[in-house]
Amino acid sequence: MSGPIESQDYEDFRLFLEKSCGLVLGENKHYLVNSRLSRLMGEFSVSSVSELLRQLKLGRNPGLRERMIEAMTTNETYWFRDVFPFEILKNQIYPELAKQKGAGYAPRIWSAACSSGQEAYSISMGFSEYQQSRPGSLRDVQILGTDISGAVLKEAREASYDSLAVARGLSLERRQRFFVQNGDRWSLRPDIKARATFREFNLMDSYTLLGRFDVVFCRNVLIYFSIDSKKLILKRISQILNPGGYLFLGASESMANYSDAFEMVRCNPGVVYRLR
Numbered sequence: 559m560s561g562p563i564e565s566q567d568y569e570d571f572r573l574f575l576e577k578s579c580g581l582v583l584g585e586n587k588h589y590l591v592n593s594r595l596s597r598l599m600g601e602f603s604v605s606s607v608s609e610l611l612r613q614l615k616l617g618r619n620p621g622l623r624e625r626m627i628e629a630m631t632t633n634e635t636y637w638f639r640d641v642f643p644f645e646i647l648k649n650q651i652y653p654e655l656a657k658q659k660g661a662g663y664a665p666r667i668w669s670a671a672c673s674s675g676q677e678a679y680s681i682s683m684g685f686s687e688y689q690q691s692r693p694g695s696l697r698d699v700q701i702l703g704t705d706i707s708g709a710v711l712k713e714a715r716e717a718s719y720d721s722l723a724v725a726r727g728l729s730l731e732r733r734q735r736f737f738v739q740n741g742d743r744w745s746l747r748p749d750i751k752a753r754a755t756f757r758e759f760n761l762m763d764s765y766t767l768l769g770r771f772d773v774v775f776c777r778n779v780l781i782y783f784s785i786d787s788k789k790l791i792l793k794r795i796s797q798i799l800n801p802g803g804y805l806f807l808g809a810s811e812s813m814a815n816y817s818d819a820f821e822m823v824r825c826n827p828g829v830v831y832r833l834r
Contacts, residue, residue, distance in 0.1 A: 567608040579627050579706055580762040580787040594629045628707045635673040637680050637727035639777065642828030643806045644684045647773065650825065651804055652688050655772060656695040664697045666769065670761065670776040672703030675714030675754065677775055679746055682753040683736050702768065704759035711756045717746035762787065765794045772800050778808035785816070792817035796833055805831040
């Protein structure tokens, strides 16, 4: 059992987390910190978060900083989450891009905080369905998935999931069409997998090397950031979107008070934000 976190250590950790990756911890999340860091405490043979923080300050353990950030980030994800963003993409945005750009165009889509790849690969599956309904209207889609956690990105690149993971949000029809079963694992079909690339990325870092995008998925992410960090992230997203590009936020997230660079488009169901 890990020992309690001393008040000053907890404040230091909150500050470390916000400065490192923009995540904001509430005032009374001591239990959450203890539970999230318990495995690391075991690995480094320490009995409390306070001791783990002291090791971090001493700087004797390479990779400890990244491991602590990784332990605190939430990697909740499933296929076609909330459904409507993928339907809007397939039924509204792709046809619009095909009309504006022509059949030779390949849209670029960014899946920010992509976790183990379900969102990025849902986009890829949805594009295959779009191609089937409108063959030849767009060339292909290029998807970039980014996350702060190297561990979940490794899973994303492997694109092999257990039965529990494929059951979350994935219909039987899509499972049979887009996956190959190998024992108790389900591997994504190579053509679906090939559209997505993955890289480590901190949303508080510079966006200049990411390139430009037609669509950005930054869903269920901003809720963990401070007001100033939300404003900064939205400003940077607006700067890498192509004119008229689209941004999807989480179903419970709002643009209000954080950015005036976008206009809300009601799609019934759901909303998407378009760059002004």
